Amino acid sequence: MRFAIRLMCVLGSCAAPVVALAQTAVSSSASTAPTVASVMETQLHLLESQFIPAAEAMPEDRYSFAGKDGEFTGTRTFALEIKHVATANLVFYSAILGEVPPPGVNLTGAANGPDDVQTKDQIVRYLKDSFALGHRAVASLTAENLTVPVPNPPIGFMNTRLALATFSIGHAWDHYGQLAEYLRMNGIVPPASKGQPPANPARR
DSSP states (O other): OHHHHHHHHHHHHTHHHHHHHHHHHHHHTTTSOOOHHHHHHHHHHHHHHHHHHHHHHSOGGGTTOOOOSSSOTTOOOHHHHHHHHHHHHHHHHHHHHTOOOOTTOOOSTTOOOOTTOOSHHHHHHHHHHHHHHHHHHHHTOOTTTTTSBOSSOSSTTOOBHHHHHHHHHHHHHHHHHHHHHHHHHTTOOOGGGTTOOOSSOOOO
16 A cells, blocks of 8 residues: 555656656657567656656765654665665566676665665666666567566566566655655655646645
């Protein structure tokens, strides 16, 4: 339920960018039949276009921020939210490609990525690298290989490319919602929400 509510909030605040991207995608591919790869590429591009700017919007001295007002015990900091998503991306997309994730990248424990990725520049680069791998992974998707079991899946019940590709997108959107919340708690409007009409307009 928490995921569903947060996802609706994310999509509600970003409705105009979503529509704009969809219109661009339709116009650029009007003469080309969609494929599994092209559909997933559109989804990944939309996610990346909002997630990376959100990560870049927080000043480095606030990367250690985690909520305090309310119940935030044990929650990830802003930095760890980004590292966790990048880690999951690398693991999931490596599995889709049948490759081994980079050293130190796995889903054990809190799955927050390598300890030597610490500065804002390092974390944002880690995130961008994970999306670059994602584009390569979704480009490999076909109608024929979607439901073929992958060897050594990172999560046992997600043992197909279809499961890994779709979950990776939903997982990252969930954590984008937390980034947006942390940005606003620091007086920063998420880049994707700038210039958008109020999602909760005042009643006359």
